[in-house]
Amino acid sequence: MMRGLGELESVIMDRMWSYRRPASVRDVLEDLRRERQIAYTTVMTVMDKLHTKGLLTRELAGKAYIYRTVSTKEAYTADLMRESLARSGNQAATLVHFLERLTPEEAGALEAALQVFPPRGRG
Amino acid sequence: MTAVALTLYPLLAAFILPRVLGRAGWADRAPRLAITLWQAACASVVGSVLLAAFVLAVPPAVVGHGLAAFFAACTAWLTHGTGMTVATTGIAVTVAGAVVTRIAYRTAAVLVRARTERRRHAEVLARLGRHDERLGAIVVDYDERLAYCLPGRRASTVITTGALRSLSPEQVAAVLAHERAHLRGRHHLVVAGAEALATAFPRVPLFERARAELAGLVELLADDMAARRHPRVLIATALVGLATGRTPASALGAGGDTALARVRRMLRPETPLGRGQRLAGALTVGLLLGGPAVVALLPGLGSFLAHHCHELLAR
Secondary structure, eight states, X not given: OHHHHHHHHHHHHHHHHHHOSOEEHHHHHHHHHTTSOOOHHXXXXXXXXXXXXXXXXXXXXXXXXXXXXXXXXXXXXXXXXXXXXXXXXXXXXXXXXXXXXXXXXXXXXXXXHHHTSOGGGOO | XXXXXXXXXXXXXXXXXXXXHXXXXXXXXXXXXXXXXXXXXXXXXXXXHHHHHHHHHSOHHHHHTHHHHHHHHHHHHHHHSOSSOHHHHXXXXXXXXXXXXXXXXXXXXXXXXHHHHHXXXXXXXXXXXXXXXXXXXXXXXXXXXXXXXXXXXXXXXXXXXXXXXXXXXXXXXXXXHXXXXXXXXXXXXXXXXXXXXXXXXXXXXXHHHHHHHHHHHHHHHHHHHHHTTSOHHHHHHHHHHHHSSOOGGGOOSOOOHHHHHHHHHHHSOOOXXXXXXXXXXXXXXXXXXXXXXXXXXXXHHHHHHHHHHHHHHHO
16 A cells, blocks of 8 residues: 555656646646546645655645646756765765765776776777 | 784784785675685684683683583583683673674664665665666666666666766666676675674774675675676776766765776786695685684693593593
8 A cells, every 4th residue: 555655756847847836636647547447636635745855846726736746857857866876974874885986086996997908998 | 812813813813904905905805705805804803802802701721621511611611600710701691692793783774774775775676677688687767877686586787868968878788787796796795794893893903894895895895796807997887987976066985096996907818826825815714714713712722632632531
């Protein structure tokens, strides 16, 4: 049940991001109903939850709320990735990274180290 | 005497061991052994502090008479408060208790925090990424070249579309093999343990150095695991592919030393340690772990032998 709602959260967020304009629960519901059976209250609950989580803002327009995304998908992704890169605080206890950042000099040294190899093995 | 030795040893070891182990040139040829050595060194120092407290708290004669006598003495001490020098016992028990509590507390704090962060990250990831069955990884739409893993109960590997674009399929496979090696080897626990110890007792050279070294060594180990199935050159080129071509804005932190070392290492053929060197390493681990225990138990053992031999001779 929880997992189903979690999945619905990402589906609805994806829809909200794709509209690039504010939308009501009814708008999202109609969009979703083209692909699946879903109740108004379910969509309302999930969108309310997304509002609580700070992903959507809303304002009253007449009797219903109009929702909009807080940030673009790109900005949201950048936040997540930046967080995964921030090794400071809890170091790699959370994430083990493939590689730390490099300065241009270090990057140059790396490229030089590869020069001895034929380009065949290189991507 | 024993207590003095056991108290002096960790004090010296905390300063000398990081220098000795840090200079080990063979570490990148046998990262697993190097990891074990650093862990053994840390355990040795903590263990000898606890054993010193034990020796101070419990007179060797009591140990010598066997466990039953030891427990009897404990009971006597608890009920009558006699039988041992109360002052040293008090200090020893306090020190040991403080050390154990501090480590347990920091370990719990590090693990809980890591889990909370991972969970939050996974939740956002579920919203943004899509699971690629063929790769067996979560793909995130992002221009930067990035690959990492998210340990935990629902462990996953993550790779960005930027990384997928700049690497060949073979390189991607090698990178993901590296990440899976981290997950399978539970390297996050190695790093978390070192982190806990370093933050429990800050400014202890051994613990600080161990934290830094272990973080690098698990990367080498994961490279080695990936190299079992993928050509070393491919791993090296994938490393360079991921490490270069980044926008300056994202250049967080520093220290590409490990990256350079890793690439050069993958460009060289594998040079495993000889049998003699591996044996020496294993012996050192044994010495680090067993040494303090033997020193702590020697007087007790002597007392034990004296007591029982006396009995035997008296018959």
